[in-house]
Amino acid sequence: DAGVIQSPRHEVTEMGQEVTLRCKPISGHDYLFWYRQTMMRGLELLIYFNNNVPIDDSGMPEDRFSAKMPNASFSTLKIQPSEPRDSAVYFCASSFRLADYEQYFGPGTRLTVT
Amino acid sequence: GNSVTQMEGPVTLSEEAFLTINCTYTATGYPSLFWYVQYPGEGLQLLLKATKADDKGSNKGFEATYRKETTSFHLEKGSVQVSDSAVYFCALSLSGGYNKLIFGAGTRLAVHP
Numbered sequence: 045d046a047g048v049i050q051s052p053r054h055e056v057t058e059m060g061q062e063v064t065l066r067c068k069p070i071s072g073h074d075y076l077f078w079y080r081q082t083m084m085r086g087l088e089l090l091i092y093f094n095n096n097v098p099i100d101d102s103g104m105p106e107d108r109f110s111a112k113m114p115n116a117s118f119s120t121l122k123i124q125p126s127e128p129r130d131s132a133v134y135f136c137a138s139s140f141r142l143a144d145y146e147q148y149f150g151p152g153t154r155l156t157v158t
Numbered sequence: 159g160n161s162v163t164q165m166e167g168p169v170t171l172s173e174e175a176f177l178t179i180n181c182t183y184t185a186t187g188y189p190s191l192f193w194y195v196q197y198p199g200e201g202l203q204l205l206l207k208a209t210k211a212d213d214k215g216s217n218k219g220f221e222a223t224y225r226k227e228t229t230s231f232h233l234e235k236g237s238v239q240v241s242d243s244a245v246y247f248c249a250l251s252l253s254g255g256y257n258k259l260i261f262g263a264g265t266r267l268a269v270h271p
Contacts, residue, residue: 048201077258086263087202087247100258135201146192147259149201 048150050136056156062124065153068117069138077147078111078121079135087135093119094141126157160185162248162262170268171238179233179265181222181248189250191215191224191231192259196245205233205246238269 049068057063069076077092091101096113104111108127113119123130133154137147165180183191190209194202206215211226220235231248248262 087261089258092258137201146204146207147202149203151199151201 048136048138048148050134050150050153052153053151054154054156056158057126058158059127060125061157062122063126063130063155063157065121065134065136065155067119067121067136067150069119069136070140070148071117073138073140073148074116075139075141075147076113076119077137077139078119079137079149080132081135081152082132090121123155126155128157131155131157160189160250160252160260162250162260164246164248164262164265167245167264167266168268169265170270173240173269173271174237175269177233177235177238177242177267179246179248179267181231181233181262183229183231183248183250185229185250185252189252191222192249192251193220193222193231193233194247194249194261196247196264198244202247238267240269240271243267243269 051066074095078090080088080090088103090103091111092099093113109123111121133152135149135152137149139147161184163182192207193205195205196202206217208215208224211224214223222231222233224231245264245266247264249259252258
């Protein structure tokens with residue numbers, strides 16, 4: 045398997061623009077997680093899905109952030125409008141319910157908002 | 159509540175030195191415990207895990223033992239290499255069947271030749 049795929053790997057955008065991050069989980073995995081990593085706040089769980097249904101979005105910072113999972117093989121994290129404080133590395137991870145919680149992380153998307 | 163506390167970094171060692179990174183946890187129930195590693199520019203990857211008390215997880219020369227009495231899961235390696243330079247995250251699972259993990263803040267390890 046190719047592992048968790050994220051795109052783009054790098055995104056530079058101006059404040060106020062819409063940003064969409066994409067994730068393809070490992071085939072057969074039924075959990076998908078979105079994390080954000082910054083030097084100041086470390087690794088934060090934003091939202092996670094089980095069988096395409098959002099289970100817990102309490103980590104989503106504010107209404108500017110939204111996430112969807114229209115099918116088992118695709119998820120998006122959207123920021124609209126973006127702000128400089130959104131600059132971070134965003135990771136997607138997936139796991140299989142019987143795999144004792146092991147999560148497989150993608151390579152991340154480095155977002156810079158100027 | 160559920161939480162993980164790791165020793166602050168960075169930890170700087172010379173090659174072949176002994177490594178210990180401390181991790182303690184607070185949890186309800188009986189969590190599984192994990193160490194993840196993040197190499198520069200990459201996502202996290204599972205290093206080792208232990209699912210019940212007194213279990214020892216091991217991989218690539220790293221070891222950690224699940225100590226219920228001290229609520230600890232310290233990471234050790236007898237002889238580190240430059241290639242071990244990375245950020246190490248301790249984590250615990252939450253009960254409830256949703257595969258959610260609680261991560262510590264991470265400890266950066268730098269190994270010099």
